[in-house]
Amino acid sequence: MSEMQRITAAADWLRPRLPQAPEIALVLGSGLGGLADRIETPVCLPYRDVPGFPLSTAPGHAGQFVAGQLAGRSVICMQGRFHYYEGHGMADIALPVRVLKALGCRALVLTNAAGGVNYDFSVGDFMLITDHINFMGANPLRGENDDEVGPRFCDMSRVYDPDLQALARQVAAARGLTLREGVYLGYMGPSYETPAEIRAFRTLGADAVGMSTVPEAIAAAHCGLPVLAMSLITNMAAGMTGQRLSGDEVIAIANRRGPVFQQLVADLVAAMP
Ligand code: HPA
Numbered sequence: 001m002s003e004m005q006r007i008t009a010a011a012d013w014l015r016p017r018l019p020q021a022p023e024i025a026l027v028l029g030s031g032l033g034g035l036a037d038r039i040e041t042p043v044c045l046p047y048r049d050v051p052g053f054p055l056s057t058a059p060g061h062a063g064q065f066v067a068g069q070l071a072g073r074s075v076i077c078m079q080g081r082f083h084y085y086e087g088h089g090m091a092d093i094a095l096p097v098r099v100l101k102a103l104g105c106r107a108l109v110l111t112n113a114a115g116g117v118n119y120d121f122s123v124g125d126f127m128l129i130t131d132h133i134n135f136m137g138a139n140p141l142r143g144e145n146d147d148e149v150g151p152r153f154c155d156m157s158r159v160y161d162p163d164l165q166a167l168a169r170q171v172a173a174a175r176g177l178t179l180r181e182g183v184y185l186g187y188m189g190p191s192y193e194t195p196a197e198i199r200a201f202r203t204l205g206a207d208a209v210g211m212s213t214v215p216e217a218i219a220a221a222h223c224g225l226p227v228l229a230m231s232l233i234t235n236m237a238a239g240m241t242g243q244r245l246s247g248d249e250v251i252a253i254a255n256r257r258g259p260v261f262q263q264l265v266a267d268l269v270a271a272m273p
Contacts, residue, residue, distance in 0.1 A: 019074075022067060023104075025075070025105040025225075026108075026265065028079050029113050030254050032258055032261060036066040038266060039069065070266060071267070072270060073270065076100065078100075081212060083190075084136055091140060093215040094141075097225065112231050114127070114232070115193070118202070118207040121233050127181060127207065128181045128229075129183070139215075156221055164228035167273075168228060170271070171264065184207070185206035187210065195239020201237075208231050217229060
């Protein structure tokens with residue numbers, strides 16, 4: 001089966017089940033899945049029912065598409081995503097993004113919980129991702145290329161759409177929210193980084209670190225889907241505060257700041273072209 005056949009099989013299964021053709025796709029990170037509860041006339045479609053989809057196992061991730069109306073726009077959310085550290089292949093992580101493109105989505109909003117690497121940041125900050133460093137040691141485009149999906153050698157100079165970034169700045173300012181900006185470094189996980197790694201990543205130019213988003217952004221760039229990505233800084237990265245890191249704390253902060261982050265994303269969806 002070609003990659004395009006795999007994409008088409010999933011998209012053909014989903015399309016008749018959606019309330020309307022989606023315009024905007026959203027991937028909701030840890031603790032941010034609550035945005036899906038704000039969707040009006042929601043239709044929930046678990047990944048396990050979608051042909052060719054893997055199963056999601058990460059805590060705090062529900063593992064379903066939720067389609068409907070958000071802020072007056074037709075959206076489809078991924079409530080839960082596939083992470084490389086769960087053992088999924090990179091192709092499995094790319095698949096939903098390609099399916100969202102096949103469904104006609106014109107933009108992809110990626111959200112995540114991340115560790116702050118930049119000392120100017122604080123826990124609870126929102127960061128607009130302006131670029132990334134792929135430190136996962138793998139790439140979803142490795143292997144045979146399906147030219148119907150995208151080009152063999154994919155330009156990565158504008159993965160994070162400049163117009164959507166400008167819109168995010170405007171929308172945050174209109175709410176009086178400080179929006180940090182920076183480079184997200186994708187780390188394979190599932191262990192957190194060591195303090196030495198965090199110092200190295202800061203030297204490399206990272207402002208935040210996390211275990212998702214990069215494979216999805218690469219897949220989106222490949223199939224020509226404009227991306228807007230934002231991180232919620234749930235903790236300062238290893239070695240920066242003298243405190244130890246815990247997944248529970250990441251989820252607690254994500255839950256605490258989640259509602260404001262969700263409002264920001266909802267405003268953005270409303271303002272999107
Ligand atoms: N490192 C990696 N991933 C994360 C972190 C972190 O500090 N916080 C939330 N996700």
